[in-house]
Amino acid sequence: MRKRMMSGLVLGLLLLFVARAEPQTDPLPSWNDGPAKKAIVEFVQVTTDKASSKFVAPEARIATFDQDGTLWVEQPMYTQVMYCLERVPAVVKAKPELKDVEPFKTVLSGNREAMAKLSMRDLEKILAATLTGMSVEQFGAEVKEWLGKAQHPRFKRPYTDLAYQPMLEVLKYLRANDYKTYIVTGGGQDFVRVYAEAVYGIPPEQVVGTAGGTKWGYDKSGRPFLTKEPKLLLNDNDAGKPQGIHLMIGRRPYAAFGNSTGDRQMLEYTGAGDGARLMMLALHDDATREYAYGPARGLPPSKVGTFPQALYDEAQKKGWTVISIKSDWKRIFGFE
Amino acid sequence: MRKRMMSGLVLGLLLLFVARAEPQTDPLPSWNDGPAKKAIVEFVQVTTDKASSKFVAPEARIATFDQDGTLWVEQPMYTQVMYCLERVPAVVKAKPELKDVEPFKTVLSGNREAMAKLSMRDLEKILAATLTGMSVEQFGAEVKEWLGKAQHPRFKRPYTDLAYQPMLEVLKYLRANDYKTYIVTGGGQDFVRVYAEAVYGIPPEQVVGTAGGTKWGYDKSGRPFLTKEPKLLLNDNDAGKPQGIHLMIGRRPYAAFGNSTGDRQMLEYTGAGDGARLMMLALHDDATREYAYGPARGLPPSKVGTFPQALYDEAQKKGWTVISIKSDWKRIFGFE
Numbered sequence: 001m002r003k004r005m006m007s008g009l010v011l012g013l014l015l016l017f018v019a020r021a022e023p024q025t026d027p028l029p030s031w032n033d034g035p036a037k038k039a040i041v042e043f044v045q046v047t048t049d050k051a052s053s054k055f056v057a058p059e060a061r062i063a064t065f066d067q068d069g070t071l072w073v074e075q076p077m078y079t080q081v082m083y084c085l086e087r088v089p090a091v092v093k094a095k096p097e098l099k100d101v102e103p104f105k106t107v108l109s110g111n112r113e114a115m116a117k118l119s120m121r122d123l124e125k126i127l128a129a130t131l132t133g134m135s136v137e138q139f140g141a142e143v144k145e146w147l148g149k150a151q152h153p154r155f156k157r158p159y160t161d162l163a164y165q166p167m168l169e170v171l172k173y174l175r176a177n178d179y180k181t182y183i184v185t186g187g188g189q190d191f192v193r194v195y196a197e198a199v200y201g202i203p204p205e206q207v208v209g210t211a212g213g214t215k216w217g218y219d220k221s222g223r224p225f226l227t228k229e230p231k232l233l234l235n236d237n238d239a240g241k242p243q244g245i246h247l248m249i250g251r252r253p254y255a256a257f258g259n260s261t262g263d264r265q266m267l268e269y270t271g272a273g274d275g276a277r278l279m280m281l282a283l284h285d286d287a288t289r290e291y292a293y294g295p296a297r298g299l300p301p302s303k304v305g306t307f308p309q310a311l312y313d314e315a316q317k318k319g320w321t322v323i324s325i326k327s328d329w330k331r332i333f334g335f336e
Numbered sequence: 337m338r339k340r341m342m343s344g345l346v347l348g349l350l351l352l353f354v355a356r357a358e359p360q361t362d363p364l365p366s367w368n369d370g371p372a373k374k375a376i377v378e379f380v381q382v383t384t385d386k387a388s389s390k391f392v393a394p395e396a397r398i399a400t401f402d403q404d405g406t407l408w409v410e411q412p413m414y415t416q417v418m419y420c421l422e423r424v425p426a427v428v429k430a431k432p433e434l435k436d437v438e439p440f441k442t443v444l445s446g447n448r449e450a451m452a453k454l455s456m457r458d459l460e461k462i463l464a465a466t467l468t469g470m471s472v473e474q475f476g477a478e479v480k481e482w483l484g485k486a487q488h489p490r491f492k493r494p495y496t497d498l499a500y501q502p503m504l505e506v507l508k509y510l511r512a513n514d515y516k517t518y519i520v521t522g523g524g525q526d527f528v529r530v531y532a533e534a535v536y537g538i539p540p541e542q543v544v545g546t547a548g549g550t551k552w553g554y555d556k557s558g559r560p561f562l563t564k565e566p567k568l569l570l571n572d573n574d575a576g577k578p579q580g581i582h583l584m585i586g587r588r589p590y591a592a593f594g595n596s597t598g599d600r601q602m603l604e605y606t607g608a609g610d611g612a613r614l615m616m617l618a619l620h621d622d623a624t625r626e627y628a629y630g631p632a633r634g635l636p637p638s639k640v641g642t643f644p645q646a647l648y649d650e651a652q653k654k655g656w657t658v659i660s661i662k663s664d665w666k667r668i669f670g671f672e
Contacts, residue, residue, distance in 0.1 A: 059539055193586045204586030214582055216575035224604045226582055239552035246550055246562055248584055250529050250540030268560045
């Protein structure tokens with residue numbers, strides 16, 4: 001009897017010990033321990049601890065994320081540009097007169113070498129033809145349909161599978177701590193809104209992106225609808241990012257994540273606020289698991305264009321944290 | 337003993353009865369019973385009841401509200417126009433060369449008759465001088481300071497006291513039922529954002545309004561800031577309201593509230609969605625407690641301009657609910 005009592009006591013103590021020793025669930029399991037993970041966790045801790053001098057009221061907790069190259073793969077080409085190119089056959093089918101007109105003719109040829117030589121003006125014509133001229137509902141349906149069947153050329157998976165697992169964890173972790181997470185993308189706002197909720201858990205109203213105007217009109221039955229117009233309202237790149245944040249959010253973010261010169265002003269704007277601010281830049285330095293393009297990697301200038309040495313230097317100088325995808329990310333995709 | 341038991345039983349039954357008979361708290365105590373209140377309550381019930389065919393998923397619950405004349409008083413002049421006129425002395429003090437230049441000279445004279453004759457072009461000059469040219473932070477501070485001391489000419493109270501109590505109850509009631517409440521105003525987005533959270537419980541990111549561009553720059557210490565520019569990005573009136581909703585929210589509202597022709601397209605856009613939709617127009621028909629301007633009231637045409645007979649007819653035809661301020665609102669302001 002005494003023995004049973006003792007063993008009961010030991011078991012109880014053991015259970016107590018196990019319960020106490022059980023580690024808190026790691027909110028960022030796909031991150032290796034290191035300065036990047038530490039910066040995120042410490043930022044969340046000091047801004048959500050009421051006793052901290054850097055406490056941020058829940059309603060002011062705004063975090064902004066670039067998309068291409070920050071939340072998902074942007075190589076070998078922005079997904080939206082891929083969409084526009086792959087939409088060309090359907091556009092030409094609806095407007096056969098475009099068949100022999102450049103740049104549509106070249107895109108239809110499928111000649112990758114010729115396509116690589118298309119000018120910015122050509123690309124603008126393709127974007128205008130594939131992103132405007134239809135109702136916002138029709139556009140959304142077209143994007144959704146394409147996303148359901150399109151595949152990334154290297155990973156042979158839907159583009160929506162190519163969100164970075166470590167960043168999905170950061171989004172969740174911040175939201176669990178009452179941060180409102182926004183996408184602030186150079187990509188088309190209407191394009192990204194189609195899948196942002198499903199892929200990132202970010203609703204349409206929290207997607208800020210390059211935006212065009214719409215035209216108000218009525219169909220034959222008198223039902224009103226909006227048509228997408230080739231009129232630029234917001235170029236959400238570079239200084240356009242803080243401008244877009246002011247326009248659409250109206251508050252300065254406490255945390256901002258980017259990966260290129262297009263995100264520089266967003267990070268500067270975030271860093272110019274007082275209290276604790278988190279500015280992070282993803283450096284693509286893992287050619288094996290993803291891609292390598294960035295400063296001081298011996299890459300041709302065309303490849304370091306989005307993350308030149310000057311941006312790296314500014315990050316060092318201003319205390320922004322550079323995420324090394326190679327070292328900081330335990331795994332890159334959810335399907336791995 | 338038996339008697340005590342009985343009385344205990346009776347007391348218990350009484351308590352039970354009292355508990356059961358206690359009416360559910362009325363979410364809209366400042367509304368008289370009538371078709372307007374009924375429309376709001378029924379809309380909330382059918383869209384939040386999972387068993388209803390008109391159930392709306394919480395994340396899709398968007399309600400949009402015009403501000404001037406819908407959420408607060410817009411007579412005798414929009415508050416923001418009042419602000420701009422009252423800012424003129426400070427602007428002229430900073431730029432003395434404007435003292436003898438029209439329309440500033442007339443505004444400085446304080447001659448109400450002369451001011452009433454100012455043209456739209458004059459007004460635009462005043463708006464540009466008082467709403468642009470400063471950093472967004474400086475503008476916010478100036479508006480905040482003015483709101484702290486300005487008074488409505490008739491009610492002799494701060495403008496922020498002149499929010500309609502019945503509408504504050506609608507905002508709260510909708511939010512308690514997981515609706516995201518947005519202001520969609522023809523007024524300046526930056527202006528309304530200064531007080532929307534304190535007055536309406538609506539955070540800056542849920543204020544859509546007429547918006548201008550901003551310029552990115554750095555001060556002497558290298559700190560970046562945005563300067564308000566006299567460049568119109570969104571005229572959030574008429575068709576601009578659904579356009580603004582698409583741009584800033586990206587979802588069609590389930591409920592929309594307005595009070596003038598400037599809200600017509602927003603109500604049409606809302607009503608063009610499927611399922612249950614609530615479209616409401618406030619009719620100002622109470623000269624005693626507030627103001628009377630609207631159709632069929634024997635008012636001069638200048639006064640019915642914002643709610644002409646044609647809008648009333650469209651509301652009847654499309655099943656929008658007209659709120660009679662005189663009949664539907666038990667009280668108008670919170671301070672009453």
